[in-house]
Amino acid sequence: MIAGAGRGPSRYEWPLVTSATGDSASIRLVPLGGLGEIGMNCLAIEQDEGILVVDCGTAFPHDDRGVDVIHPDFQWLLDRADDVVGVFITHGHEDHVGGVPFLLRDLDVPIYASPHALAVIRRRLEEHAVDINDVDLEPILAGQVHEIGPFRVESIRVSHSIVEATAFAIETSAGTVLHTGDFNFDEDPPDGEPTDVERLRELGDSGVALLLSDSTNIDVPVRAGAERNVGGRLQELVASAQHRVFVVMFASNVQRLRMLGEIAQRTQRKICLLGRSLNAQVDIATAVGRLAWPADLKIAAEQARDLPRDRLLILAGGSQAEPTSAAVRLAHGMHQHLAIEPGDAVVFSSRVIPGNEVAVHDLLCSLLRLGARVHTRQSDPDVHTSGHAGRSEQRRMLELVRPRCFVPVHGTLHHLVWHAELARQCGVPVIAVTENGAVLRIDRTGIRPDGTVPHGRVHVAIGGEALDAATLERREELGRSGIAFVSLVVDGSRRLRCGPTVFALGIPAVDSADQRVIAGEVVRALERHRKIGLKDPLLAGEIRRAARRALLGICGYRPPVEVLIQVADP
Ligand SMILES: [Zn+2]
Ligand SMILES: [Zn+2]
Structure with missing residues (x-):
């Protein structure tokens, strides 16, 4: 096997015919x-x-x-x-x-x-x-x-x-x-x-x-089956539903959009599209002649709520429980125009991309709490391929x-x-x-x-x-540990004019008494390192060290600390 750079030898050996040349026929x-x-x-x-x-x-x-x-x-x-x-x-x-x-x-x-x-x-x-x-x-x-x-x-x-x-x-x-x-x-x-x-x-x-x-x-x-099998199962689910049917799907699946258009017509339902990507994908496929829904098949979300519940087929984005998606907003009762009511069917005509399992599971449970009948690949293998x-x-x-x-x-x-x-x-x-x-x-x-x-x-x-690697790393660190800021204003002879002010973001258990403790350590560090010039970054480093040590005693770990020393005019 030829593996990626720097990964060391592999246990797999493929029959590999090596060519000695780098001639123009390669x-x-x-x-x-x-x-x-x-x-x-x-x-x-x-x-x-x-x-x-x-x-x-x-x-x-x-x-x-x-x-x-x-x-x-x-x-x-x-x-x-x-x-x-x-x-x-x-x-x-x-x-x-x-x-x-x-x-x-x-x-x-x-x-x-x-x-x-x-x-x-x-x-x-x-x-x-x-x-x-x-x-x-x-x-x-x-x-x-x-x-x-x-x-x-x-x-x-x-x-x-x-x-x-x-x-x-x-x-x-x-x-x-x-x-x-x-x-x-x-x-x-x-x-x-x-x-x-x-x-x-x-x-x-x-x-x-x-x-x-x-x-x-x-x-x-x-593979689970042909796309038309999925269409057949979706047709059965929509035809047998007494109330609204929501189909949560990948917006780019134009093959399925074609079938859902036919299903809506056969079951005398109007299609309501929820989500920016779905609207965009339907527009694109229509513009290039790959989707030919009748002009009156679609209904805007604003009008959809006035339609009888058994006359509506709603297609929604959010199959991966993306936080701002239509499916998530519906599940939390936060959608601007539509609400899921007991007896509505929600069909996840999609798969869960590895990594999203927990969020999708939470979404399914929220829908069940609203009284929806939820169909997924687990309960109904034919709803997606x-x-x-x-x-x-x-x-x-x-x-x-x-x-x-x-x-x-x-x-x-x-x-x-x-x-x-x-x-x-x-x-x-x-x-x-x-x-x-x-x-x-x-x-x-x-x-x-x-x-x-x-x-x-x-x-x-x-x-x-x-975002460069350092910024990404910083974001990760901030998410993990929060950050504290220490700011102070001193004059040329090191007299404190203002502060030290301590400000903690995302760090647990730092109250005003703790802030005073940290400020005290900062003042002592300033005194201890009189020999280091006020504008020398070493001084900020020493103050940072003192503040982090104090934080260790307060919250049990050393979060990142940013130090800002301003030198006031004499
Ligand atoms: Zn593809
Ligand atoms: Zn691909």
Whole structure:
């Protein structure tokens, strides 16, 4: 196995044919995101005359440090700005397009994507105040071939939970590279566009040098079922409900939005959309002709409450219990326009992303307290299916494409290793596992590791500013321990003019008597260190030490302390 930089030797040894040369018939695979993690997908393919990027996504934080999104560190691309010929986007999910506005801030490069994914990108660019007229956005359709720099890129339709998802067959000097994007083999998806199995087989027949395939669901032996099964179950639930039905879902699941539109019409209900993302996704899918709800199907939330309860189908965001989401506001009786009443059905047509279990569980309990009938995947397995291939479909992809070399993508090291193991079982001759930053060189004989490149995660704060490692660490520390401030004003002969004032934030058990104790220690430290100049940072350091020692006696630990010494005019 070829693992990420600096991780030491692995216990896994893959049959690895090493090629000795770095000749022009080889390419370099440069993973910048999505390998060794879920989300933030971004992979560069480099050959002599150019660099092509596949996907440019974001990830969401799992902690609470005020981070809005995380995107890949693009420095390696920026250092080679003249060589980057284009960014190809497999589909419009955030983990594939969310990073585009951040990349385009610093790099002038054309973006190739399906009309639907381009519409998602346009909306993101507007939100980031990027002038769309300055950006080269190129639509690509399934079946089309684009010649970009030294590459020839064919777009192949794959089925996924979003519409217009594509795989890319990329002609390179080392042969054909097939990147699956996110895919499944749903034979009858609601948009009527299943994965182009025939084209994948043809490519396999003519020889694929390297397959890069989505590993997300390697732990799922067989995907829960087809998207239309979910539609069937949702139809039953809505048709049998006496009252309102709330469906909590991922906003970007356009396949499901299509079916819910049909279900609403069949059950004579109006659809009310709650949540900004859902409204945006419905607008985008409608604008590009992928969602054709009748004009009178939707009803605004303001009017929805006046409709009889059995005439309403409400679609709401918040499947991960995001604090400001519609589902959470409904559960807490805080929604501006609608309230859940006993007997209403709430269907979680979604899965819980690892890390969100506790919050989602609390949300379910709050809904039960309101008297809602709650349906989840646990109680009703057919209310959701994943858009990602399970292991059986990943195997089918390997068997169709029959690549010479295989590198699993999209997943933590666990996902990548097990997907590699599946490829070994399928008889793929050359397999390598790599993580972000660890480069692979591929030629017509095999794969070899080829050094590392700068890579990393850029944390963007709510408000849009990037947070460096020191700031993130500080936020973590402040969240853990609180902070105290000590401020004092002295004159040139060290007489106290004001203070010391002690102010504690987020520190338990510090009352005014404690503040006086701390202030006393500060005054003594000032006396003790008369030899240190008032403006010497060493003095603030000594005062900080004294204050922290006093705090240890009060609250049992040493929180961070900031010291401000002002010297008054004589
Ligand atoms: Zn996706
Ligand atoms: Zn994805």
